[in-house]
Amino acid sequence: MKEQDVLELIHTSFTGLLHEGAKGFSNDGALVLPNSGQRLAVSTDAFASDVDFRPFWGTAAQAGGRAIKQNLSDLAAMGAQPLGFTWSLSISHDWLNNSEGFQSFVHGAAQVCREHQLLLLGGDLGWQKEGFSCHITIIGETHGAGLGHQSAQPEESLWLSGPLGESHLGLSLIQQAHHAQPFLSDPQFQTWVQNRSKQERKWVERHLNGHHELGLGHHLNGLASACIDISDGLSSDLHKICRASGVGASLELAPLVQHLPQTTPKQSQQVEHAVLHGGEDFVLLFSVPKAKENELNSLIEAGFCLQKIGQTNTEKSQITLHSAGCTKMLHPLGWDAINLY
């Protein structure tokens, strides 16, 4: 593929989703008119091959969709609705020559954008020696103040919008299998997925498909006092809220792990690790003042899967975890972009 082919692929895939000013993707940017008086939510995220996804672990289309979804998840955590995004793509010769993979990646991304009318505002095409990376900056609008990390108060209840740990368990299964016999093609990987149990397949697909809670985030705006999406892991993401808000928190382990199998001590340990420190579940963690708790009922009735997992307190930046009569400190041991390598 040459530059012109890449631009054409993007223009074709994003038909109807190109912001007026971005008629050429090769235009770096665009002029956007937000609704008057609305706050903008801006967020940026890198998505790189061999770091955030691996060729042949799932389809390239899944990876492309996931790149967009993790940015939508950031908007969800700010209580915002999407406007558009900019795309900085760095591509190596390997990826340009394997144009099928790159095309699928773009198609997968465009499909998720289409579902949410997320406009492509502009882009920059670059080159890198190996692999492929895409850097997305997404822009949304919030009605009212929006949601942040810094406004949690002591004595609020802490809630999750879905089960934790599934994405991490799915990734662990893939890693183990890949270690035993590396996946070298997508069909090979798909065969392996089909041979998993129903539950394992669910975890693997949760990891590969990504997730976001855009609908819920919109409703939490004005209701929750602080909110974050679980991308690095509960321990790390809750620490961010506690640090930013100057509060502490106490959690119960039992409700966090009840949906997962723990028939052996080893399995229990793996599940506990996945739930507390595993990332990329992209459910929302939020705190709600006691006085507003009953407002959550209408959301639960509307089908949102909300679960109370603990509460905030005045112990600055300290998180305690209660389990079977024991109490221990929960340190931020989730995803660390740099030190893992």
Add this chain to the structure above:
Amino acid sequence: MKEQDVLELIHTSFTGLLHEGAKGFSNDGALVLPNSGQRLAVSTDAFASDVDFRPFWGTAAQAGGRAIKQNLSDLAAMGAQPLGFTWSLSISHDWLNNSEGFQSFVHGAAQVCREHQLLLLGGDLGWQKEGFSCHITIIGETHGAGLGHQSAQPEESLWLSGPLGESHLGLSLIQQAHHAQPFLSDPQFQTWVQNRSKQERKWVERHLNGHHELGLGHHLNGLASACIDISDGLSSDLHKICRASGVGASLELAPLVQHLPQTTPKQSQQVEHAVLHGGEDFVLLFSVPKAKENELNSLIEAGFCLQKIGQTNTEKSQITLHSAGCTKMLHPLGWDAINLY
């Protein structure tokens, strides 16, 4: 350096320039309240080692400043004033271990931000196998409609806000010297720069320091009908305006090359190439309706170095170049991010 060191470096360097929501750079984003009814200008740009800059070709601080300036230049071309930017940084172990270079890069970027009160809105820290890359998405505001590529009309005059070719000539000098004896340290490079003639030093520094015309862009908003910054080269950037606006253009070569030495035929050829196809001068190219031309006088009196270089016509996407009685077609032969490699 570990992740915590990187975050601390960024927080310290950007003291007073951190958007409230970006108290942790590790927060991906922030909530921004634009002035009511203003249009937003959004632009994205990649800046990667060994592609957009090379270690030891100038200081890391110059490179960091240049990364910010090329995004300010995009805002200038949209007639916008800066609000803030997001930063996606991908760093290799080599760059983390050579922390002095990385620190200088961040300091250099922060210094340019400080000059323009450009706030850091949020960031994402990632890892890559080799080298270092930073992806910036800058956000600004325009009073009124802002400037784009698509509104040039036939029979308008074409203007440049400064001389072309100097950045390209500077880069060529560095490349030739590096080819003869590679630069392996910054002091070695600085010694080489000091041994250049005054004119050559000016070209080299123009390339290394980067440039933007933020002040002028603001004045052109409402006056120019189309505008672009020369980042890929005159031939390519003028083609973008012509393609987007559905017009053609004719240019005179003489005024474009008059400031550069052309004592030998070889030198003339090099100069012509640098002026027509060399990128990264970051001056503005804009079209102005005949009826508004005299409004440029006050800008010229205020010290802006504006030069008329030709005019638009009805020949769609065709650019003719007139030189010593000859006319030839000017094709877009400037920077091509992918096919150069």
